[in-house]
Amino acid sequence: MTALLEARGLSRSFGHVRALDGADFDVESGEVVGLIGDNGAGKSTLIKVLSGNLDLDDGEIFFEGKRLELSGPRQAEEFGIEVVYQDLALAPHLNPVQNVFLGREIPRKGILGHLGFMDEKAMRRSAAASFAELGATVKSLSSAVGSMSGGQRQGIAIARAMAWANKVLILDEPTAALGVVQTKNVLESIKRVRDKGIAVVLISHSMPHVLEVCDRIQVLRLGRRVATFPGRETTVEELVGAMTGALDSREGAA
Structure with a gap:
């Protein structure tokens, strides 16, 4: 199946700091994908690139199978992102x-x-x-x-x-400031959005929340995707191992 939104080999530097170093990412329609990684792994930089808020140094973005060059966030919104x-x-x-x-x-x-x-x-x-x-x-x-x-x-x-959102919804730490009831409402809403056929990307440090709602989980480390896990067949220990480098990326590849 062709991914709805796909990134291939994205690179982006800020001075001497390389935030993205050949990063890949993909999400399909009607799917919730968790994007996790330690601080500085490149998560926020990746979504800013995917939403037209940052230019690329290198790499390609594809939307519905066609190469996409975003001139800014307004264009991303026009595509339903x-x-x-x-x-x-x-x-x-x-x-x-x-x-x-x-x-x-x-x-x-x-x-x-x-x-x-x-x-x-x-x-x-x-x-x-x-x-x-x-x-x-x-x-x-x-x-x-x-x-x-x-x-x-x-x-x-x-x-x-x-x-x-009518194609892709990207949420960067959406429950960080919320109480228990509000957090539950957000997680249930994510499932409802997915059931409408919309792709959802969830960035979160809460591994239980990620495991609860995500169909797949992609791990960034040092600006690269190092592992992809099926959401229902993995554990917090495996995710943390991939984030820290303790788990060989080949073991976590889906």
Whole structure:
């Protein structure tokens, strides 16, 4: 089967630091792939490249079997690729609804829409439905997100990405600021997104969460993919061994 999104031999350096060193990655439609590795393994750099936020020094990206050259994150969004970064990338002075629809506002019908008026009621209903589906607790739909807790902001960012992703959803440490109930809601939502045929990439340091929802798990170490494991047939010990180099990569190859 041809991967929906595939990276081959990606390399990217920052000065003398080589963040990606011939990294490979792939994910298929309707699949959750865990992307794990120790700090500095290249995970965040890889997803920034895949989402058009960083240029490549070398390597190729393929989307639906065709070579893809991304000029920026807006183009990735046009292909249906959505990302939740660790810094969340929210506009703190805007409310949750405005953040969900930032750059994708719904114009009002008729002449008012042509004059630049937005359908605030429709956007509010849609955003509220997205938060409810995720189980995200939002203090107020009209308050600035900068005044909200880290968990609330995280829920807003995840709900926004899930609302717009139609091909690939990339989540970078999505449960880091969440409580037990919110974390469970996010993991269940990941499964629902997968069941819609959307590819999900989960970056997490929580091995139990990775094992719970991932169909496959790919391990990065020193900027390269060193192992791929089937999610239901591996253990935390095997994953940690591949991350640290204690397990020979050939033993973990799927």
